[in-house]
Amino acid sequence: MAGRRGRSEAEPGDEGRRDIGKITFVDPASDLGPIGLRKARISAMRYVRFVKGAVTVAVATAACHALMSAGFAWARDRADQSGDSMFSGAFEFLLTTAASWVLMPLLLWVGMRMMGETSNTVLVAVGGLVWLGLSGYFIDDIDRAGGYIPILALAAYLLLGSGLAGVAPGRRS
Template sequence: MASPAPTPALPRLLKALVVSSVGVAASHLVLSDTLCLSFTAQASAALGAGSGYSSDQAFTSALVNTFLLMPLVLWIGMRVAGERRAGPMVVAGTVGWVAAVGHGVDVLDSGPGAVLPPGSLALVVVGAALASLVRRSRAQTRPSSSSSFQN
């Protein structure tokens, strides 16, 4: 069975821009909602509530959930868009997202409804989309023929 012809660069880039935008939006939503839970736990602990779901647990789950969500959204999104070999995009998008969150998590700590710096978010979207254009060439191996040994 022959593999389908690769998608031209521009349509693949446009698909990747849409998918990476959805990935950033979904990851940001999960991050901000779970950080809001962290703020609520922190406030209830300050008011003397019993030890239940601690703010440290909420903060850790916020980061873990968003770091797991980004690669899943990127990979599934590209598969739904009909694209294969999205590995470089997934890696670049995830690394970019981790860097953006690490750089801007202090902004999110300022309160509910805060947004990561738009420049960082745009950089993640564009970086992941451009990484989708990286393709590994498949090495075509041909079985050696016995004619090369003939004189």
């Protein structure tokens, strides 16, 4: 039993500990102490949070990209049906763009919450704003028939989102 005087045998798992009276000292070189275990657990939890963020960002990006591709195809069809009159398909185009911009932060938040992660403010805010800029910059690429955002831009967004998922305000690592 830890903390007792006159103990003759060391119990399993007590390597690196010395008992003096009722105080247990932990050898800093061993990772068995409460601080070492806590650091290892936080480190492992942080990596899991990055992976959860990567999955969430990938799914949200695929959903928003598919929404924009389908919505822009709908806008092109409406423009063709109306004989390419002025502003034909503009409503569908604007509706699709706005839906994508609103849906991304919502999907990021819901995805991380479904995976049990809290404190997602940084991911939701920055990820949503970066998606607004990314999809706005490449909007002509998506608007083409069969068009898409370049793979390198999507990969950079995925890496950024994964990194942002590891940031949890109010938590110390």
